[in-house]
Amino acid sequence: MFEALLASTVAMATPILLAALGELIVERSGVLNIGIEGAMLVGAFCGLAATWFSGSIVLGLLAACAAAVALNALLALLVVNFAVNQVVAGTAIDILALGLTGVFYRQWFGVTGRAITIAPMRPIALGPLARIPWIGSALFAQSALVYLAFALVPIVALVISRTRYGLELRAAGERPEAADALGLGVYRLRWQALMIAGVLSGLAGAYLTMAYSNTFIEGISAGRGYVALSVVIVGRWNAWGVCAAALLFGAAIALQFGLQAFGTAIPYQFFLALPYALTLVVLAFMGGQADAPSALGEPYLRS
Amino acid sequence: MGATLTGRLAAVARSAAALAIATAIISIVLLALGASPLAVFGDLWRGAFGTWLAATDTLVKSTPLVFTGLAIAIAFQGALWNIGADGQLVMGALAAGAIGPALGGWHHPIAIAAMIAAGAAGGAFWGGLAGWLRARREVNEVISTIMLNFVAAQVLSWAVHGPLMEPSRSFPKSVVIAPAARLAFYLEPSRLNLGMLLALLLALGSQLGLFHSASGFELRALGRNRRASAFFGIPIARLTVGALALSGALAGVGGAVQVSAITHRLYETMSPGWGYEAIAVALVARLNPLAIVPAAILFGALDNGSQAMQRADAVSPVLVNVIQGMVIIILIAFDAAAARGMRAAFFGDADAAATANGEALEARDV
Numbered sequence: 088m089f090e091a092l093l094a095s096t097v098a099m100a101t102p103i104l105l106a107a108l109g110e111l112i113v114e115r116s117g118v119l120n121i122g123i124e125g126a127m128l129v130g131a132f133c134g135l136a137a138t139w140f141s142g143s144i145v146l147g148l149l150a151a152c153a154a155a156v157a158l159n160a161l162l163a164l165l166v167v168n169f170a171v172n173q174v175v176a177g178t179a180i181d182i183l184a185l186g187l188t189g190v191f192y193r194q195w196f197g198v199t200g201r202a203i204t205i206a207p208m209r210p211i212a213l214g215p216l217a218r219i220p221w222i223g224s225a226l227f228a229q230s231a232l233v234y235l236a237f238a239l240v241p242i243v244a245l246v247i248s249r250t251r252y253g254l255e256l257r258a259a260g261e262r263p264e265a266a267d268a269l270g271l272g273v274y275r276l277r278w279q280a281l282m283i284a285g286v287l288s289g290l291a292g293a294y295l296t297m298a299y300s301n302t303f304i305e306g307i308s309a310g311r312g313y314v315a316l317s318v319v320i321v322g323r324w325n326a327w328g329v330c331a332a333a334l335l336f337g338a339a340i341a342l343q344f345g346l347q348a349f350g351t352a353i354p355y356q357f358f359l360a361l362p363y364a365l366t367l368v369v370l371a372f373m374g375g376q377a378d379a380p381s382a383l384g385e386p387y388l389r390s
Numbered sequence: 391m392g393a394t395l396t397g398r399l400a401a402v403a404r405s406a407a408a409l410a411i412a413t414a415i416i417s418i419v420l421l422a423l424g425a426s427p428l429a430v431f432g433d434l435w436r437g438a439f440g441t442w443l444a445a446t447d448t449l450v451k452s453t454p455l456v457f458t459g460l461a462i463a464i465a466f467q468g469a470l471w472n473i474g475a476d477g478q479l480v481m482g483a484l485a486a487g488a489i490g491p492a493l494g495g496w497h498h499p500i501a502i503a504a505m506i507a508a509g510a511a512g513g514a515f516w517g518g519l520a521g522w523l524r525a526r527r528e529v530n531e532v533i534s535t536i537m538l539n540f541v542a543a544q545v546l547s548w549a550v551h552g553p554l555m556e557p558s559r560s561f562p563k564s565v566v567i568a569p570a571a572r573l574a575f576y577l578e579p580s581r582l583n584l585g586m587l588l589a590l591l592l593a594l595g596s597q598l599g600l601f602h603s604a605s606g607f608e609l610r611a612l613g614r615n616r617r618a619s620a621f622f623g624i625p626i627a628r629l630t631v632g633a634l635a636l637s638g639a640l641a642g643v644g645g646a647v648q649v650s651a652i653t654h655r656l657y658e659t660m661s662p663g664w665g666y667e668a669i670a671v672a673l674v675a676r677l678n679p680l681a682i683v684p685a686a687i688l689f690g691a692l693d694n695g696s697q698a699m700q701r702a703d704a705v706s707p708v709l710v711n712v713i714q715g716m717v718i719i720i721l722i723a724f725d726a727a728a729a730r731g732m733r734a735a736f737f738g739d740a741d742a743a744a745t746a747n748g749e750a751l752e753a754r755d756v
Contacts, residue, residue: 121473121532165719169726174471174532176722178669183715189708194423305708313536320533354552360544363537370529384530 092341094225097233098299100337102127102291104236106315107322107329108243109287114319115247116280117260117273119384121177122162123288124312125184126155130292132188135303136195138205147205148293155289156282158184163281167274170386181312189305196303207301208232230298232290237330239287244326256280260380263387273387288312317366323378336362405674405685408720412713419712420705430703437698438691444698446580450652452690454479454661456589457644458668459675459682460596461517465637467600467677469613472634474520474535475641476665477542478513482642484546485512486649487656488554490567501570505650506588506643513642514635516542521634525627531634539665550656564656573651585647589683592640596679609633641665663711667693670714673721689714 106127113120133154138147158180165176196203208230216227247253258266259276267273291311296303314336321335322328343358417427439445458475465472472478485508493501516538523529547562554564573583600606612619612629620626645660653660671689675681689710696707 119532121536161719165723165726169723171722171726172471174473175669175673175718178473178666179715179718179722181715182666182670182711183719186708186711186713186715189706190419190423190712193704193706193708194425305706310540313540316533317537354548356544356548356551359547360541363540363544366537367523367529367534367541370534371523371527384532 088345090221090225092338092345093222094229095341095344096334096338097225097229098337099340100333101229101233101236102294102299102311103315103318103336104240104330104333105232105291105294106288106312107318107333108236108239108326109284109291110315110319111243111322111324111326111329112247112256112287113277113280113284114324114383115253115260115380116256116277117263117380117382117385117387118166118277118281119173119177120159120162120281120284121174121316122158122180122184123177123284123315124308124310125177125181126158126285126288127292127295127308127312127315128181128184128188128306129158130155130289131296131307132192132292132303134289134293135203135205135296136191138297139196139203144208144297147297148290151293151297152286152289155292156285159281159285159288163278166386167277167281170388172386173384185306188303192303192305204302205297208298230294232294232298235290240326240330247326257380260382263382267389274389288315291315314362317362320379321366321369323373324380325378336365339365401676404724405676405721408674408717408724409688411720412716415716416709416713423705425703425705430699430705430709433699433702434692434695437695439695440698443580444694446577446582448687448691448694449586450581450583451694452687453585453589454644454648454664455668455671455686455690456586456593456683457647458641458664459671459686460589460593460679461513461637461641461644461665462668462672463675463677463679463682464596464600464609464640465517465633466672467613468609468629468633469616470521470524470630470634470637471532472517472520472535472637473532473669474517474538474665475637475668476661476663477535477539478516478638478641479645479648479665480539480542480546480660481516481638481645482509482511482513483645483649483656483660484542484549485509485642486571486646487564487567488549490571490649490655491565492568493571494568496568496570498570501568502573502650505567505571505646509642509644509646509649510639511642513645514639517638517641518631518635520638521631524634525630543659546656546660547658550658554656556655562658566655567649571650572654573647575651581652583647583651585651588643588647589686592643593679593683596640596682600679605629605632641668662693667714670718673718 106123110120110123130151134147134151137150138144162176162180165171166173210228210230213227217223255271256276258271259273263273292308295307318329318332318336321332339358339361343355346353346355420427420430437444438448458479461475461478462472486505489508490505493504520531520534520538523534524531550562550564556563556565573585576582608624608629611624612626667689671682671685675685692710692713696710699705700707
């Protein structure tokens, strides 16, 4: 029971963590990326479709990343170069992605019933680690994307706090005018951040259709992109905090399935609402935007 | 808004141009998919306006979009980025659906008024909560309204599985509302009801409130420049909570009308995304309450026509989402400061005067 719950927590946390790490980088550069839900969705669809047509998981993953990067490029053009309202642009991207994936799914794979399935990514057992009692099979017999997601946490933390690139990124997010005056290139930094986020949210989406399940349904991302937004806030714009928050929300979702199976006095909707409600509570009590990059969400036009 | 006739014409031209470009891109996508754009658009039109009955249903399906579109327009005019009209509509529907079954002995007009008041209160609570978080706790309303959408969806799901569930307890739906609380259909088999009339009245009221009242002026000033508004003594906190509560109330009334006229009870899902679609509606209407009505009918027609299109052309009805997303993107790109020079070449200098509404779309402190 404990082992199953732990495995399920890690599985549920993975797509949220991948997307949230991308969102963290984007937000540190000063962009609020509401389009993350849409990027996950096109990643989920294109990953599955490419795998279906080519029979290759690698090509599927590449397609997922390419599609999400393309969508983020459109967003970057709007929010970086045109300096339009980031919220409205991101929401439009989400609506667009929901429509495009739905239309292409219907067109390529027929109407209903005939669900397409692929051979999903296989779990990789990490030798003796996977045989540790209680936690082995839950933590060390997962798909490659799970290991990648958690391995990225220290890397992202290090890059943001200890490297020159991280410093430039933070400068763009805190004082874009000053960063530009120093010749750091705010447009370039924000574009790069959105491209990195595109790769990560593409993988997050691909995880849903190629590892966690093996098929696509319309709107399969089901708000996970928005959960990733909350994870960045609850994690206080810090990679380790983001990791902890992703695991917490993964556990809430896993618990919901567990409790539904067992039957309990607490309605399962409580657990489904938990990530969102918790975000509100955290924001209300931790002083709103205190830790947020100061230029977050503000359109910046180079003068 | 543009005071001059040319300014208004330029604003209309921009929205029309955005729709035309979206149509052109959609046509290319359809060709790529192997469908005929002419057949698809023809079926969309026939589905929306082909018969008298279809046309009335277009009006019925536009009604929630007028309410949510007004909600978005009011909030966005104050640069308050309410992405939560969906959740506010759901909370309004929930409040109305909860009291509806108990209104059996009431006079019809009073029962209807109670339904609408409940809807307004439910939506205002949800929107006001986001306003309070923004004004008092410095919580970005974008994040809070998105989160509240998901919380509202779960509250509704819990209600129809739990306390409000119908007695046989076989399906997740609530007890049916009392006949006195139902808005009648006119000219049956059409589903025309007084909901659209109420939406029109609220559009008129919003127009007057926004452009011919002191609070409306203050709200628009807040939207243009929050810092300057503070300097001039505009009560920012009160205005923020009030505007988001009003915005929520409008969406909530939309939910109540939907329960009262169409569904007569609550289901697990009460909105197919009207709160998000409303953003496209409001932007096409240039955040102008009176213009919300035709814009909502346009998108309602797309929604309605997409059903016929799905049957005839086997194209997914979510094609409508592609259109919505593209229209928003094209419109904000038009409004982009960086594109000003290019736009002046297309629409002339009169356009610059008409960008007042567009200006409110450039976030100052999201």
